[in-house]
Amino acid sequence: MSASLEKGVRVLKEVIDAPIASYFNSCVHCGLCAEACLFYTETGNPKYTPIHKLEPMRRLYEQEYTVLGRLKKVVGLSKPVTDAELGEWQELVYNSCTLCGRCSAVCPVGNDIVYMVRKFREGMSASGNAPEGIKGAANRTITIGSPMGVKLPAVKAQMKHVEKDFGIPIPMDVEGAEYMVMLSSMEIMNFPEYLGAIAKIMQHVGKTWTLCSTAFEATNAGMQIGNSDLARVIVSRIVEGAEKLKVKTVISPECGHAYTALRWEGANLMGRPFTFKVQHIIEVLGEFQELGLLKTEGFEKDRLTFHDPCQLARRGGVIQPQRNLMSMVAKNFVEMPDAGYMNWCCGGGGGASAIEEGEELRLEAFKVKKSQFETVKPDRVVTACANCRIVLEEGLEHYQMDLPVVGLTEMVADHLVEKGA
Amino acid sequence: MSITHDKEFKLALASLPVERQRQVAVAFCRRVQDLSHDVRVKSALESAGRVDITEAELLMASHAAHAARVDSFAQCGRDVGWTAQAGHFVAKAAEVCVRIAVPGENIAWEAAMQTRLARTCQTVAEGLGTENTEAREQYRILENFLQS
Numbered sequence: 001m002s003a004s005l006e007k008g009v010r011v012l013k014e015v016i017d018a019p020i021a022s023y024f025n026s027c028v029h030c031g032l033c034a035e036a037c038l039f040y041t042e043t044g045n046p047k048y049t050p051i052h053k054l055e056p057m058r059r060l061y062e063q064e065y066t067v068l069g070r071l072k073k074v075v076g077l078s079k080p081v082t083d084a085e086l087g088e089w090q091e092l093v094y095n096s097c098t099l100c101g102r103c104s105a106v107c108p109v110g111n112d113i114v115y116m117v118r119k120f121r122e123g124m125s126a127s128g129n130a131p132e133g134i135k136g137a138a139n140r141t142i143t144i145g146s147p148m149g150v151k152l153p154a155v156k157a158q159m160k161h162v163e164k165d166f167g168i169p170i171p172m173d174v175e176g177a178e179y180m181v182m183l184s185s186m187e188i189m190n191f192p193e194y195l196g197a198i199a200k201i202m203q204h205v206g207k208t209w210t211l212c213s214t215a216f217e218a219t220n221a222g223m224q225i226g227n228s229d230l231a232r233v234i235v236s237r238i239v240e241g242a243e244k245l246k247v248k249t250v251i252s253p254e255c256g257h258a259y260t261a262l263r264w265e266g267a268n269l270m271g272r273p274f275t276f277k278v279q280h281i282i283e284v285l286g287e288f289q290e291l292g293l294l295k296t297e298g299f300e301k302d303r304l305t306f307h308d309p310c311q312l313a314r315r316g317g318v319i320q321p322q323r324n325l326m327s328m329v330a331k332n333f334v335e336m337p338d339a340g341y342m343n344w345c346c347g348g349g350g351g352a353s354a355i356e357e358g359e360e361l362r363l364e365a366f367k368v369k370k371s372q373f374e375t376v377k378p379d380r381v382v383t384a385c386a387n388c389r390i391v392l393e394e395g396l397e398h399y400q401m402d403l404p405v406v407g408l409t410e411m412v413a414d415h416l417v418e419k420g421a
Numbered sequence: 422m423s424i425t426h427d428k429e430f431k432l433a434l435a436s437l438p439v440e441r442q443r444q445v446a447v448a449f450c451r452r453v454q455d456l457s458h459d460v461r462v463k464s465a466l467e468s469a470g471r472v473d474i475t476e477a478e479l480l481m482a483s484h485a486a487h488a489a490r491v492d493s494f495a496q497c498g499r500d501v502g503w504t505a506q507a508g509h510f511v512a513k514a515a516e517v518c519v520r521i522a523v524p525g526e527n528i529a530w531e532a533a534m535q536t537r538l539a540r541t542c543q544t545v546a547e548g549l550g551t552e553n554t555e556a557r558e559q560y561r562i563l564e565n566f567l568q569s
Contacts, residue, residue, distance in 0.1 A: 137498035148501045157541050157551035164427050164556070165534050189495040189506060192538065221498065354498025387497040397491045402484070 005083045008127020009060065012081075015119040016061050023111040024061050027051055033103035033113055038344055038365040039096040050103035050113045053092040056081045057120045086129045093117060093124055094131050095358030096365075099224075099257070099350035100310035105342065114315070121226020130225050133354040137221040138230055145237070147221040147354075148185035155183070155216050158192045166196040168203055173245065174210035179284070180247040180276075181209055182218035182238065182262075184255035186386035194254060194386070197413035201285070204416045205293040209251075215241030218253050220261035224351030231261060232269040238262060242276045249277045251284055254407055256311030256349055256385045263316065280312055281409055282384050286321025289328060296415040299331040302379035306333070306408075307369075307392060308343035309385035322384060322408060329415045330382075336372040344368045348391030366395035373403060384408045422567055424560040433563060434529040439522045443469055445566045446518045446532035449559055450511065453539040456504070457511035459493070461485040469518040479519050486516040503546035510539035533559050 001009070034040045034049040046052065062069030063078050072078035103113040124130055130138075137147035144151060159170040171177065179202070187194045202209045215238045222230030242250050252259040261269075263278045279287075288294045306326055312318045319340045326333050338344060347365040352358055369392065373381070381403055383389055392405045424430050434442060447470045454466060465486035468474055474482075493509035495501050514535035522528045540555040 133498060136500060140500060147498045148495060150501060153551060154501075154545065157545065160551065161534070161538060161541065164537075167428070184497075185501070186495070186497050189501055190509070219497070224498070348497070351498055353496055356499075390491075390494045390496065393491045393494070397488055 002083055004126075004128040005081075005086070008086060008123045008129065009081060011126035012057055012060050012120070012123030013064055015122045016057070016065065017119075019112070020057075020116055020119055021061065021065060023113075023116055024058050026109040026111055028109060030108060032106045032108060036102040036106040038100075038102075038347060038368045039361065042365045042367045043361070047092060048096050050097070050117075051111075053089070053097060054113070054116050054120055056085055056089055057116070057123065083127070086124060086127055090124065090129050090131060091358070093120055094134060095352060095355050095361055097350060098310070098345045098347060098352045100345035101314045102310070102342065102345065105314060118223075118226060122228065123226075125226040131355045131357070133356055134221070134225045134351045137351070137354050138225045138227060141221040141230065141234060146185050146217045147219050148189060150185045150188050150217065152213055152216070155188055155211070158188055158195060159211070162192055162196040162199065165193075166199055168196070168199040170195065170199055171210045173213050174208065175245050176247075177208040177210040177245065178248050179207060179209040180212055180242050180245060180250045182251060182253050182258065183211070183216050184219045184253045184258055184386050185217060186219075186255065186390065187253055188216075190390065191386055191407065193410055194407060197407075197410040198281070200413040200416060201288070201294075201409070204295070205288050210245060210247070212241035212245055214244075218255055218258035218262065220258055221351070223257055223261045223265065224354075228269065231265065235262060235266045235269050239266070239270060239274060242274075247276055249279055249284070252278060252280045254281055254384045254386050254409060256309040256387065260311045260315055280316065280318060280384075282312065282322050282325070283318055285325055285409065285412055289321075289324055294328065294412065295417040296328050296412070297417050298415055300329055300411070301331055303332045303334055303377070304330045304380050304382055305336050305373070305376055305378040306339065307336075307346065307381055307383040307388055308340055309383060309388050310343070310345050310349055312384060313343055314341055325408060325412055326382065329411055334376045334378060336376050338372065344372060346388040346391040347395065348387055353387060353391050362391070363395060363398050366398070369395060370399050370401065373401065378403065381405045382408050382411060422564060424564055427556065430533070430560055430563060431527065431530050433567065434533070435527045437529065439524060439526065439528065440472070442522070442527070442529035443518060444472070445563060446514070446529040448562050448566065449529070449533050449536045450514050450518060452555070452558060452562075453507070453511050453514070453536045453543070456539050456543055457489070457493075457508040457515075459489040459508065459512060461489040462512050462515045465489070465515045465519050469515070476521055479521050482519040483516065483521070486512060486519055490516050503542045507539045507542035507546065510535045510542060514539065
């Protein structure tokens with residue numbers, strides 16, 4: 001056994017906890033998770049059945065933690081996990097799993113298959129079997145602080161640009177601000193207008209806010225690769241920044257996994273409660289709307305639909321606020337089939353879009369989104385995740401569908417009544 | 422008319438009819454065009470620069486520029502190449518230039534902003550930091566355009 005495999009197996013043994021054991025024991029092999037997975041439904045290949053993606057971990061669990069499994073191992077009736085096998089499984093655990101959670105949602109015995117995949121990724125990562133693309137993102141996060149290598153000067157450049165474009169100052173390191181706004185590299189690089197929209201909204205509602213120079217990046221590559229230690233380091237940077245600035249709320253950007261990592265996993269990773277609240281930008285906007293702070297004018301007249309990011313809607317339970325916001329700015333809103341809790345993933349979450357060799361499969365899986373769009377024939381798609389936005393645009397371009405994709409925060413900002421109007 | 426700041430610049434651009442805005446937007450793009458090596462971007466800008474362009478031609482050029490923009494997105498988790506990112510913003514600006522805009526839209530301002538982003542990416546890539554003179558050059562282009 002190679003040193004890396006030994007390490008991977010050791011990590012896998014460590015991460016097999018009570019929930020994992022009970023999930024493996026509870027699985028009734030019904031196959032419902034297959035029908036919930038876009039990689040299976042769009043390819044018809046049974047290897048993409050979510051529970052099958054965990055097979056090496058299941059065998060290891062059986063061999064190490066069950067009497068029958070131990071016996072089988074002793075008499076040579078059970079195949080040991082090998083380097084080659086884990087290498088083969090890379091495609092199943094990373095390329096063809098976006099951690100979207102649809103499989104967990106349909107499992108009749110309540111197995112959280114996403115939780116299991118994430119634990120399996122811990123072993124895969126430790127054994128060196130994570131894809132190069134995600135490894136690179138994780139390394140850059142450690143050395144630079146951002147999975148895409150975005151440094152503070154780049155953020156400052158975008159701040160300056162947005163200040164000129166929108167004519168609103170962008171605060172940084174303001175102690176005592178109510179909100180600390182996080183960004184994803186995707187927004188910094190591709191969608192600087194998101195930052196402008198935030199500035200406009202905050203000015204409109206009269207709330208104090210700030211960016212943090214030591215914690216502007218929300219993307220959590222540790223969570224995507226399956227490395228809790230790295231995930232903890234990333235969260236701790238944000239916690240230190242928020243506590244130093246004494247903010248009341250940290251706003252997770254339009255980035256699905258950033259939200260899950262900070263909102264749902266963060267305190268557990270840190271081993272203590274936060275001294276501040278964590279909300280997704282859509283939750284914050286929803287609150288502003290409920291409090292009557294958002295004064296909008298005019299409506300989008302074309303036919304719009306909303307793509308629910310998996311981590312926000314299914315894993316995070318935020319489903320209604322985005323619809324309330326849409327109704328404030330759109331007259332002709334149409335829901336796709338399976339919208340909301342059971343929405344289909346864009347195909348690029350969980351680090352999948354960072355894996356170049358997974359592109360062909362991703363585009364194949366995108367057919368399910370294509371079909372959703374074709375059913376309701378919208379003029380534009382609105383969403384609340386920068387990664388979804390890019391993956392959707394790529395898929396639509398690949399299938400030659402002329403369907404613009406826009407961000408909800410920017411759309412809301414566009415409709416705000418101008419100050420003094 | 423001498424333009425010295427963005428507020429004045431934006432207002433002057435907004436006062437132009439869409440067709441004239443398109444012409445000046447193309448002039449902004451020309452300065453950074455070489456930062457993109459995508460032929461679709463070049464072709465879209467050539468189309469946008471024609472004063473007799475039809476709506477059908479605009480639509481075709483728009484599809485090409487859109488494809489170039491989508492192809493050049495910085496992907497989640499992938500290392501950002503500043504040179505490539507400059508190309509992305511040129512593509513974004515080109516897409517704005519060939520958009521079938523309605524009165525009230527300020528496509529020239531949008532293009533100006535995207536081309537400034539492109540220039541900033543270039544100067545960052547070359548290790549020159551984020552300071553550059555693109556805004557001042559755009560003021561000069563608009564002044565000349567308004568006088569012509």
